[in-house]
Every structure is written in structure tokens, then in C-alpha cells.
Amino acid sequence: MKFRTYLAGLALATLVAPAAIAQETLPLSLDQAVKTALENNLGVQIQSYDYRILGETARGSYGLLDWNTTATLSKSKTEQATSDVTQSSDSESDVLNLGANHLFSTGAFFGVQWNNSKNTENSAAFEIPSFYQTSVGVQLTQPLLRDFGVDVTRRGINIARNNLGISREAFRNVLLETVNSVEIAYYDLVFAQRDLDVQKQSLDLAREQERITQIRIDVGADAPLDILEPQVSIAQREQDVLLAEAALRSAEDTVRRLLNLPLEEWDRPITTDASLEFQQMNIDVPASVEKAFENRPELKQAKLQQENQKIQQLFARNQVLPTLDLTGSYRYSGLDQNYSDALDQVTGSDFPGWQVQLQFGMPISNTQARADARRAELEFEQTVTNEAQTRQAIMVEVRQAARNIETSLKGIAATRAARDAAEKNLDAQRKRFDNGMSTNFDVLRVQNDLAGARSAELRALTSYQKSVAAFHRAVGDLLELRGIELQDPAQFDLPASRLEKVEWLNYGDQAK
Numbered sequence: 001m002k003f004r005t006y007l008a009g010l011a012l013a014t015l016v017a018p019a020a021i022a023q024e025t026l027p028l029s030l031d032q033a034v035k036t037a038l039e040n041n042l043g044v045q046i047q048s049y050d051y052r053i054l055g056e057t058a059r060g061s062y063g064l065l066d067w068n069t070t071a072t073l074s075k076s077k078t079e080q081a082t083s084d085v086t087q088s089s090d091s092e093s094d095v096l097n098l099g100a101n102h103l104f105s106t107g108a109f110f111g112v113q114w115n116n117s118k119n120t121e122n123s124a125a126f127e128i129p130s131f132y133q134t135s136v137g138v139q140l141t142q143p144l145l146r147d148f149g150v151d152v153t154r155r156g157i158n159i160a161r162n163n164l165g166i167s168r169e170a171f172r173n174v175l176l177e178t179v180n181s182v183e184i185a186y187y188d189l190v191f192a193q194r195d196l197d198v199q200k201q202s203l204d205l206a207r208e209q210e211r212i213t214q215i216r217i218d219v220g221a222d223a224p225l226d227i228l229e230p231q232v233s234i235a236q237r238e239q240d241v242l243l244a245e246a247a248l249r250s251a252e253d254t255v256r257r258l259l260n261l262p263l264e265e266w267d268r269p270i271t272t273d274a275s276l277e278f279q280q281m282n283i284d285v286p287a288s289v290e291k292a293f294e295n296r297p298e299l300k301q302a303k304l305q306q307e308n309q310k311i312q313q314l315f316a317r318n319q320v321l322p323t324l325d326l327t328g329s330y331r332y333s334g335l336d337q338n339y340s341d342a343l344d345q346v347t348g349s350d351f352p353g354w355q356v357q358l359q360f361g362m363p364i365s366n367t368q369a370r371a372d373a374r375r376a377e378l379e380f381e382q383t384v385t386n387e388a389q390t391r392q393a394i395m396v397e398v399r400q401a402a403r404n405i406e407t408s409l410k411g412i413a414a415t416r417a418a419r420d421a422a423e424k425n426l427d428a429q430r431k432r433f434d435n436g437m438s439t440n441f442d443v444l445r446v447q448n449d450l451a452g453a454r455s456a457e458l459r460a461l462t463s464y465q466k467s468v469a470a471f472h473r474a475v476g477d478l479l480e481l482r483g484i485e486l487q488d489p490a491q492f493d494l495p496a497s498r499l500e501k502v503e504w505l506n507y508g509d510q511a512k
Contacts, residue, residue, distance in 0.1 A: 026268040030186050033259060034482055037182045038175065040260035047174040054160075054167040061160040064153075065103060072097040094118040105150045108142040118339070132339040136346055137331025137353075145321040155315050162304045162311075169297035169304070172479070176297070178258070179478050183469040185254045190274045191462040192251040195455050196244040202451035203237040206230055209443055221436075229440040233447075240451075276461040280409060281468065283402045288475050292398045293391065295476025302390045306383040309376070316376035320369045322362035330354045394474070401471040408464035415460040419453040426450050 038044055074095045094117065101111035113136070120130040142148075151158070210230035216222040252270050293299060331353050334345030345351060363369070429446045432438035472478040 024268060025271045026265065027271050027273070028186075028255070029273050030183065031482070033182050033186050033255065034179055034484070036259045036261075037178055038484065041178050041258060042260055044174055044178055047171045051164075051167045051171045054164050058157075058160040058164045061157045064156060065105065067100055067102045070097075070099040070101070090122050092118075092120040103153065105153050106142065107147045107149065107153045108140060110138070110140050112136075112138045116339075129337050131335055131337055132342040133333070133335045134339070134342045134346055135331050135333035137329060139327065139329040141325055141327040143323065143325050145324040146319060147323075149318065151311065152315055152318050155311055158311050159308050162308045166301050166304045169301045173297040173301075175484070176473055176476065176478055179482060179484070180469055180473040182255075182258050184466050185251070185258055186272065186274065187462040187465045187469075189248075189251040189255050189270065190272050190276070191458055192244070192248040193272060194458050196241070196248050198451055198454045198458065199237065199240045199244040201454075202447060203234065203241055205447045205450075206233040206237050206444065209440065209447070210234060213440055226440055229444060233444045237451075274465075276458075276465065278412075278461070278464055278468075281405055281471075283405065283471070285399055285402050288402065288471075289395050289398050291477065292394050292475045296394050297476070298390050299387070299394060302383070302387040306380070306387055309380040309383045313373075313376040313380045316369075316373040320366060320373050322360060324361075325359045327357040327359065328355070397474045398471075401467070401474040404467040405464070405471055408460065408467045411460040412457070412464055415453065415457040419450070419457045422446070422450040422453040 072095060075093070077092045078090060096116045097113065099111060099113040101109065103109055114134075115136075116132070116134045118130055118132050147153070207230075210227065213222060213227055213230050217224055217227060253266070255270060256266050332346045332349055333351045333353065334342035335351075336342040336345065426443075426446045426449075429438050429443050433440075433443050469478065472481050
């Protein structure tokens with residue numbers, strides 16, 4: 001059955017019933033249980049929030065490359081005492097400056113500025129006319145060593161994108177764990193329901209034995225004290241029924257919690273329709289291990305963490321380099337008593353000016369940068385080791401899951417044979433009892449053996465189903481097996497830079 005998993009809290013429309021029928025049973029198939037858990041489970045919802053939060057963090061990291069605009073508007077006046085009548089005794093200044101700047105992926109910082117000012121000065125001897133000064137210029141500073149390269153400049157962006165991928169895999173891991181937990185809880189509930197039936201059947205057998213014994217006492221075939229053994233057995237089996245009922249209630253609550261059912265639904269008994277029929281699995285362990293390496297979110301997370309540390313390592317190696325910055329600027333300026341004339345000087349390119357500067361800097365020992373680079377290298381090697389450890393743990397888990405299936409299959413065969421033998425033994429003991437060749441104690445003991453054999457067979461059957469779910473969890477294809485198509489809770493438009501593909505603009509390519 002195919003369905004999509006949407007990561008917002010959805011109402012359980014197919015399962016929620018009015019309060020008026022709260023005591024009615026709640027039919028629940030395994031597919032319904034899985035679907036409802038993925039829609040309602042609180043752990044899934046919390047993880048979806050983590051994913052969306054990191055998505056916005058990744059989107060926000062692109063603010064590093066935003067254009068920034070500036071504007072300055074000021075007015076000032078200064079009065080001062082002078083010893084010379086030709087000196088300015090007061091001055092006024094009006095300023096309006098506009099600008100914009102941008103950081104490019106190569107590490108280059110570009111700025112454009114339009115400056116405007118009006119300056120007025122007065123003296124006691126004569127009046128100085130006001131002058132308007134205006135200029136338009138651009139400046140570009142490009143690091144050539146330290147802080148050069150697309151991978152260095154976009155370090156925070158690339159890490160944020162990888163963190164988003166890590167969160168997505170963490171979300172997928174939560175889904176896998178949730179589905180696996182639901183399947184285990186569901187089959188535990190199936191076992192509890194059927195085990196309760198077994199205990200009730202055992203109680204009915206004890207009561208039937210009491211009835212037969214009472215008849216034999218009434219006709220004088222048995223002594224009156226013979227009724228005590230069936231009555232003691234009945235009391236013991238009634239206790240077993242009570243314990244089985246308590247286990248059933250606990251199993252139902254576990255399912256309700258995983259499904260996050262509304263509180264008004266918690267008193268409704270759950271009915272299941274799971275079949276314990278099975279087909280023997282033929283498992284290719286090496287192929288399953290390779291498939292797990294492709295599917296498991298933990299391994300994908302480890303690789304993304306390794307990629308993050310590689311980014312940090314490249315950045316740290318870059319910071320060991322000396323600074324060598326190339327700066328170039330060009331401007332046009334104008335000065336006149338009339339602002340429009342001053343502006344005409346700018347647009348007419350009357351007074352151009354330019355500058356080219358190469359600035360070098362290098363710490364003598366560079367101790368901090370070298371230590372940071374070595375630490376980043378060690379941290380990268382650590383992530384490589386962590387990935388190898390994760391890969392090893394996955395391999396062991398898949399191999400163990402395969403062995404568990406094999407063990408469960410052998411357990412089914414053994415318990416099925418034991419149950420069949422117990423049924424035949426009870427039939428034989430009944431015949432011996434009818435012929436006076438056996439006692440109540442023998443019959444009741446064999447009845448207990450039969451109840452234990454039936455419970456053991458049920459446990460083996462449900463254990464096999466849980467082992468199969470655990471195997472697919474270990475391989476990482478449990479979602480696909482259940483027809484669950486993972487849909488991201490939100491789509492994030494994270495554009496890549498065109499310059500990322502230009503090799504000589506990436507410090508990482510130069511540092512290989």
C-alpha cells in the first residue's frame with residue numbers, strides 16, 4: 001500500500017470515533033498503525049521541526065553574499081575662537097553619502113560609493129563662499145592567498161547545506177525507528193491477545209477437568225478430596241488469565257503511545273488482523289550488507305560530517321598562508337560653488353583618479369594558524385575513522401539480524417513440534433484418566449504443558465515477524481518495504497554558485 005508521509009500533525013480521520021462509542025473496539029491493521037504513527041508520532045514531528053529549522057539556517061547562510069547598501073546623512077556646525085581674523089571662526093557641513101558593497105564567492109570585496117558634501121566657512125575678515133564636493137568611485141579588494149577561493153568564502157554555506165542533509169538523514173532514521181517500533185509493538189500486541197486466548201483455553205480445560213472429577217465423585221469412582229487438585233489449578237489459571245489481561249492492556253498502551261492517539265481513544269480495546277503465517281526468507285548476507293551501506297542514514301550522515309570536516313580542514317590550511325591582497329580603486333570627483341556644476345565635473349570625467357595597491361602580511365611564527373590547521377587535519381582523520389566504525393557496526397547489525405531470523409525459524413519448528421506433542425500427550429492422558437490409569441495431577445500437569453507449548457509457539461511466530469522487521473531496519477529498506485515514500489517537510493531553494501565549477505578559483509584544488 002503506497003502512501004506519502006507528510007511531516008505535520010494530521011488528524012487520525014480513519015480511526016478517531018465520536019466519544020459516544022468510546023468503548024467500541026478499535027480495528028487496527030499493521031498498515032494503519034504505521035501510517036498513523038508517521039502522521040501523529042511526536043518524535044517524528046519534533047524531528048521534522050529540526051529539519052525545517054536547519055533548512056532556514058541553510059537559507060540564511062546565503063546572506064553572506066547579499067548586496068549591502070549604506071546611506072549617511074549628517075549636518076554639523078562648529079564655532080571656535082581665533083587669534084587671526086583671516087582664520088575661520090565657524091564652519092558648517094552637510095553630508096549625503098550613498099553606497100553599496102558585495103562579497104563575491106572568490107573572496108573579493110567590491111564597493112561603490114557616491115559622496116556629496118557642502119562645506120561653508122566664515123571668518124571675521126571676509127566671507128568664504130560655500131563649496132559643493134561630490135565623487136563617484138568603485139573599489140575592489142581581492143585576496144590572493146589567505147581568504148582566496150570559492151570553497152573558503154562559501155565555507156559556512158557549504159557546511160549549512162551539509163547540515164541540512166545530515167538533518168534529513170536523521171529524520172529518515174527517526175522514521176525507520178518509528179516504523180520498526182510500531183511493528184514490534186504491534187506484534188507484541190498480537191502475541192498478548194492470542195496468549196490471553198491460550199490462558200483462557202487452559203482455564204476452560206481445568207474447569208472441564210473439575211466437572212469430570214465432580215461427576216466421578218458423584219458416582220463414587222473418586223474420593224471427595226480429588227476435587228481439590230482441579231480447584232487449585234483453576235485458581236492458578238485464573239491468575240494466569242489476569243496476568244495475560246494486564247500484559248494485553250500494557251501492549252495496547254504501547255501502541256496507543258506510538259500512534260499518539262487522542263486521550264478519548266485510549267479506553268477503546270484494539271483489535272488486530274495480523275496473520276502469523278510466514279514464508280521462509282533466503283538471505284544473501286554479503287548482498288544485504290552492501291545494500292545497508294547504500295541505504296543506512298547513519299552512514300550517509302557520517303559521510304556528510306566527513307565532508308564538513310574536509311571543508312574545515314581546507315579553510316584551516318588556507319589560514320596558514322600569508323595575506324596578499326590586491327586592491328584597485330577608481331573615482332571621479334568634482335568641486336564647485338554650484339552643486340550641478342560639481343556633478344557635471346563628475347559625469348564629464350573631468351577629475352579622474354585611481355589607485356592600485358598590493359598589501360602583504362605574515363605573522364613571524366604563525367603559531368595559532370598552524371595549530372588550527374593541524375587540529376582540523378586530526379578532526380578530519382577522526383571522521384574517517386568514525387565512518388569506518390559506523391560501517392563496521394552496520395555490517396555486524398545486518399549479520400546479527402540475519403542470524404536472528406534463522407534462529408526464529410528454528411524456534412518456530414521446535415515450538416510447533418512441542419505443541420503438537422503436548423496436544424497428543426493431553427489426549428493420551430485423558431484416555432488414561434478415563435480408564436483409571438492416570439490422576440488429576442497428571443492431566444492438569446499435561447494441560448499446563450500444553451498451555452506453555454502454545455504460548456511458546458505464539459512467541460516464536462511473533463518473534464519471527466519482529467526479526468524480519470528488524471532485519472529490514474538493519475538493511476535500511478523498511479520504509480520502502482512498507483510503501484512509505486519520504487517527502488521532505490519543506491523545499492529549500494539553495495542555489496549553487498556558477499564559480500564552484502571553476503577549478504582555479506577553488507583553494508581546495510590548489511591545495512591537493
